[in-house]
Amino acid sequence: MEKIYILCVDDEPDVLRAVARDLALLEEAFPVETAASADEAKALIGRIQESRDELGLIFCDHVMPGQNGVDLLIELRGRLDLDLMRRVLFTGQAGHEDTVDAINRAGITHYVAKPWEREELLQVARDELTSYIIASGRDPLPYMRYLDQERLAEHVHRRNRTDTGQ
Amino acid sequence: MCTGETEQTQGSDSRGHSRARSGSREKPAVVAEVRRLAEASPELSGLIQTFEAGRPLLREGEYRDEVFCLLEGAVTLYKKAPTGGRIAVDSIRPGDLVGLLSYCTGNPNFVDAVVESPVTALTLSFERFGSLAESAPELYERLQTLIRDNLTERYRRMVVLHLKLATLNATLEKERDELRRTVLELERTRSRLVQQEKMAVLGSLVAGLAHEINNPASAVLRSVEYLREAFEDVLKQIPGEVEQGTARRFWESGMRAQLPDTVTQRSRLETLAREHPKLPRPLLRRLAAVPPEVLDLESGIETENVARLLSVFEAGLNLQIIQVSSERIRNLVVHLKKYARPGTQGRQRIDLRDGIRETLLILRAALKRFEVELDLPEIPGVYADPGRLNQVWTNLIYNACEAMGESGRLRIACGRAGPCRVFVDVRDSGPGVNEEIKEKIFQPNYTTKEQVNHFGLGLGLSISKDIVSDCNGELTVRNAPEGGAIFRVELPAAEGGGGEET
Numbered sequence: 001m002e003k004i005y006i007l008c009v010d011d012e013p014d015v016l017r018a019v020a021r022d023l024a025l026l027e028e029a030f031p032v033e034t035a036a037s038a039d040e041a042k043a044l045i046g047r048i049q050e051s052r053d054e055l056g057l058i059f060c061d062h063v064m065p066g067q068n069g070v071d072l073l074i075e076l077r078g079r080l081d082l083d084l085m086r087r088v089l090f091t092g093q094a095g096h097e098d099t100v101d102a103i104n105r106a107g108i109t110h111y112v113a114k115p116w117e118r119e120e121l122l123q124v125a126r127d128e129l130t131s132y133i134i135a136s137g138r139d140p141l142p143y144m145r146y147l148d149q150e151r152l153a154e155h156v157h158r159r160n161r162t163d164t165g166q
Numbered sequence: 167m168c169t170g171e172t173e174q175t176q177g178s179d180s181r182g183h184s185r186a187r188s189g190s191r192e193k194p195a196v197v198a199e200v201r202r203l204a205e206a207s208p209e210l211s212g213l214i215q216t217f218e219a220g221r222p223l224l225r226e227g228e229y230r231d232e233v234f235c236l237l238e239g240a241v242t243l244y245k246k247a248p249t250g251g252r253i254a255v256d257s258i259r260p261g262d263l264v265g266l267l268s269y270c271t272g273n274p275n276f277v278d279a280v281v282e283s284p285v286t287a288l289t290l291s292f293e294r295f296g297s298l299a300e301s302a303p304e305l306y307e308r309l310q311t312l313i314r315d316n317l318t319e320r321y322r323r324m325v326v327l328h329l330k331l332a333t334l335n336a337t338l339e340k341e342r343d344e345l346r347r348t349v350l351e352l353e354r355t356r357s358r359l360v361q362q363e364k365m366a367v368l369g370s371l372v373a374g375l376a377h378e379i380n381n382p383a384s385a386v387l388r389s390v391e392y393l394r395e396a397f398e399d400v401l402k403q404i405p406g407e408v409e410q411g412t413a414r415r416f417w418e419s420g421m422r423a424q425l426p427d428t429v430t431q432r433s434r435l436e437t438l439a440r441e442h443p444k445l446p447r448p449l450l451r452r453l454a455a456v457p458p459e460v461l462d463l464e465s466g467i468e469t470e471n472v473a474r475l476l477s478v479f480e481a482g483l484n485l486q487i488i489q490v491s492s493e494r495i496r497n498l499v500v501h502l503k504k505y506a507r508p509g510t511q512g513r514q515r516i517d518l519r520d521g522i523r524e525t526l527l528i529l530r531a532a533l534k535r536f537e538v539e540l541d542l543p544e545i546p547g548v549y550a551d552p553g554r555l556n557q558v559w560t561n562l563i564y565n566a567c568e569a570m571g572e573s574g575r576l577r578i579a580c581g582r583a584g585p586c587r588v589f590v591d592v593r594d595s596g597p598g599v600n601e602e603i604k605e606k607i608f609q610p611n612y613t614t615k616e617q618v619n620h621f622g623l624g625l626g627l628s629i630s631k632d633i634v635s636d637c638n639g640e641l642t643v644r645n646a647p648e649g650g651a652i653f654r655v656e657l658p659a660a661e662g663g664g665g666e667e668t
Contacts (some may be wrong), residue, residue, distance in 0.1 A: 014487065021452075024448035032447075068572065092216060
């Protein structure tokens with residue numbers, strides 16, 4: 001079964017290390033990858049897709065050398081092969097205009113302000129990945145332990161009903 | 167009060183009376199003849215009247231059908247001003263007539279006429295004045311002369327008045343220009359003062375804040391030392407010499423290790439995953455932070471031992487990160503204090519490069535999206551107020567960032583500009599400055615930005631220029647041949663300024 005990756009993009013190694021560590025609880029089901037720049041992130045996405053795996057969620061910092069986070073997210077939003085991917089802006093420094101762009105043009109699904117709490121980050125990741133699993137039409141059962149069981153169960157229930165209805 | 171005064175006033179009169187006399191018979195002589203003729207006539211002698219000072223002969227807007235021919239004394243004419251009050255418009259002397267205008271037009275009195283100094287006047291009703299030609303032809307002829315003189319004189323005076331008015335207008339215009347310049351200058355000074363005040367307030371705020379941050383940062387640093395000693399004590403208690411040595415190696419490696427970059431980390435993670443397919447990915451990622459040479463030594467050890475040693479390594483690594491980070495905080499605070507400097511410190515001999523470096527450190531976050539290139543060789547020191555010059559660097563660098571937008575290259579260079587001058591160039595890779603703007607760019611309140619700048623300090627190029635000028639320097643802008651703007655600050659080097667500044 002192809003894997004669903006979580007990708008974290010930030011130019012600060014300390015931040016990447018901490019985020020990866022905070023998400024360790026999910027990693028059994030959703031391997032975490034880290035990238036220090038937008039370019040590295042795009043190369044990584046290419047590699048993930050080459051091995052027929054998927055990218056389910058991206059955590060992206062805004063202020064980085066080279067392409068900034070919001071622009072990266074806008075670019076990725078335009079890609080059909082990533083249309084289900086959940087996009088989280090993860091920053092302490094986005095100005096008003098950047099934030100407006102992030103919502104209107106990059107279509108972010110969540111905004112996490114730095115500094116963050118481990119529980120908050122985990123909760124955001126769980127919610128977003130739950131949405132991803134539901135939207136992707138995958139079988140939710142293998143992910144039940146890690147994600148929002150209530151929402152997944154409701155989804156399974158509704159799907160079964162629709163199936164029998166047809 | 168006395169008649170002498172009248173004569174004196176008449177004598178010193180500069181309004182053209184004396185000029186009016188030329189071309190006709192002497193005016194006083196004519197007046198004397200009028201008086202003589204009037205006194206000789208039984209009908210007219212009774213009409214020579216005297217009026218004491220302060221008495222009104224005519225009131226503006228009223229009718230009084232009499233004409234006065236002044237023989238002695240003075241009368242002042244007043245006109246109601248549109249702005250309220252009344253202003254003196256003319257002075258009537260012996261030989262002049264009062265009430266002629268109403269006689270000619272039939273309109274009410276045009277002005278107030280008030281006796282200035284005791285007056286003797288031949289007072290004629292309109293009716294009598296109209297029939298003088300028949301009843302007293304000799305007197306009538308004299309009066310004609312006086313009236314003609316009066317008209318010429320008034321015409322001359324009108325011309326002189328017009329000239330005066332034109333001169334006055336020119337002076338007024340000049341004064342208004344000066345006033346306008348003064349107001350601009352005042353506004354400029356005011357904005358400079360406000361700016362200085364803001365910076366002073368910010369300075370003391372920052373100094374206070376820096377102190378507050380410094381204390382906990384120092385406490386953290388001290389605790390790092392204590393924790394390190396405590397941990398080394400704990401390590402000594404591990405039984406077995408080999409085990410203790412291994413643990414120490416992991417600890418020391420953690421204290422020294424640099425976090426690998428994401429690419430290295432990923433390749434290590436992949437290698438480890440191949441070698442230990444059973445280990446969970448989070449553990450593998452943590453192991454990837456351990457330098458391979460430290461791990462290799464222990465390739466034989468079993469899994470739970472690896473986890474334990476990894477904890478020892480991470481204790482060292484985290485302690486190191488705490489230490490480095492709190493040192494960074496302390497360092498930042500030191501620079502922040504230097505940068506903001508409460509109040510002005512006055513001029514001193516300084517190395518320009520210190521201020522540039524401090525400013526770059528403060529603006530680190532804003533500069534993240536740009537390439538920054540420094541070329542700062544040793545240069546002679548200058549005399550300047552370091553806190554105020556930092557405003558210049560901040561403004562120039564910030565300005566360059568604004569010009570470049572999302573990305574670009576910022577280059578800061580310094581050097582000698584002639585035998586006793588030094589320069590600092592701040593160069594961006596933005597669109598450059600076009601000729602039109604070049605003129606305006608240093609004016610107060612000029613901006614190409616629509617939004618208020620992020621600092622909210624109203625830093626402007628005009629203030630920067632003023633600060634540089636105060637140090638007897640110059641701030642100029644030009645375009646680089648390959649694009650982008652170069653702002654140059656040129657300052658006189660401090661006397662005896664070799665390259666020995668530290």
